[in-house]
Amino acid sequence: MIVPTMAEMMAQGKQPEVLFWVGAAGSYDDRAKKISRAFVKILHAANVDFAVLGTEESSTGDAAKRAGNEFLFQMQAMMNIEVLNGYEVKKIVTCDPHSFNTLKNEYPELGGKYQVYHHTQFIQNLISEGRLKIDETTLQGKRVTFHDPCYLGRANEVYESPRDLIRRLGVNLTEMKRNKSTALCCGAGGAQMFKDAEAGDKEVNVLRTEDALETKPEIIATGCPYCNTMMTDGIKFKEKETEVVVKDIAELIAEANNL
């Protein structure tokens, strides 16, 4: 798979249209890597001139900030901003709502001002510009429910882009009882991904999976690598792996278009 880096681009004296911010999950997590690859396939299919930072990318600091370590966050932020500004990056796209939120909202004050897109917004733009078409026959009629990531939904009020893409797949989109601004967290945000949950009577991801299962879905669509992990674990916990799959919207589009 051809994934050019900013360093390579610079060596050739080129400036890509957009920087793909992969994020730590998208780079290292086995499940999330598939989302990164699916998204790159889409970028290639739409002839998008993009690049990644590769080994020059580092954690945005989101998890550190939400864990309360503002020091570590700002050190990460300032290092990343130095790299991004060094490459004169203007436009960033990412599959991770946490990176999206941090780059878009928290970096500007520290000197990093970019146009930041969640991949669902970016793909939506590609479609409206006529650069990409989604095949609506492959997944036609499948029952799909969408889990809103907190850091895309409530945090930044992006509710329609993912839904628009899902509808274009020709599937049957059903909403959970808690959706959009009232959606329930997957349980991973605020650095919870990296620690055991506090004592309680249930795990948050199990409760959210129950919300999803109530809609009798064949596919649970996600737009965040952490939500994807949490929902996948929830489905395993409920022993529904044979009936329900958890897929990122980028994966669904790549699948629909046979990429």
Added chain:
Amino acid sequence: MQYLPNILFAIALIAGIGFFAMNIRKLTRNIKLGKDINRTDNKSERWKNMIKIALGQSKMVRRPFSGFLHIIVYVGFIIINIEVLEIIIDGIFGTHRIFQGFLGDSFYGFLIGTFEVLAALVFIAVILFWTRRNVANIKRFLSREMKGWPKNDGNFILYFEMVLMSLFLVMNATDLAFQQAGVGNPISQFIAPLFDGFSPETLHTIERTAWWIHILGILVFLNYLYYSKHLHILLAFPNTFFANLKPKGQFNNLASVTNEVKLMMDPDADPYATPETGEEEVVPEKFGASEVTDLNWVQLLNAYTCTECGRCTSSCPANLTGKKLSPRKIMMDTRDRLEEVGRNIDANGGTFKDDGKQLLNDYISPEELWACTSCNACVEECPVNIDPLSIIMDMRRYLVMEESAAPQELNMMMTNIENNGAPWQYNQQDRLNWANEE
């Protein structure tokens, strides 16, 4: 002697309002114990929010049943104030139903008729509220933090409103002249027959008694506000005005940290440099919050505005799965501690004397703070735009940056970010491997 009632009335009015004003001064003093934060930008959007959310109740109706009942009580409260104005004028000048002559029978009848209908509706709504609170087993009214005073406070308010509404209707029903005029008594005309056979003198006594208890009740209620969650009827307005306008996911970047980080990253900076002469050694600012005075004044205003409805808690994923965190409790604790600090200041002649307590640990435990997923459900849900998440985050910052007291797994995550640029222990050189797999 003829003016005695007028004088007594004036004294009651001045005492009631004076005591209230004194408490409001205490309240603003306490809120100002918080750190400064600028929330005066974007005035037009702020006014719009206030009108929509506080005046227009737009977030209340997300839960239609309680939202609808709340609107009845709210509209009743606002409109009946016109009646209170008449009572006050009558009380001071010894007149009787001064607006009746002033506005003419038909318009006055229309006004009072509307009040009577509203009073009856409020009475019904309040009974339904009471039933929800005490009989219907609604989970958010049964939480741990709702035992004792918070439960009683909620009920007292409802009893108060029941009594005030009844008195208003009885007062009208026993006002012979008013009943005989036959205008504006759509409800009280059905109560009037209860008093059939009473002598005109007795009726007058009942009318006067109801009138007096009604207005004195209102003054007592006004002063009850300060001690009660019912303060929200006033503070909802400034609270929605000063609420955060930025995206909910955007957490503030601590300026004190920015300075330190810039210094650390500046190769020319000398960390051991002695301060220049004349320049005072600055005490480094405390990072995060462990006490109410470390919070900003908007967060403290939030605490006083909270009406303990629990919509935040009932939508909190941690709470829904049985964890200790309740965003409502965070707000109640903040208010309780702030009140305690305020009383301490009053008792010690204007300065705070260390009482060996603070908001963290004595009120809010780290376990509660670490259960938060920062999902913003509580913020989204609050009918008056309170932000419990910002307090949770500020306290986490204190735990981590001042006390290094993060859970062990988070320390590992943070070490990984520091060393490898990722929350997991992978080599940064492997960061692009995903592109060549499959």
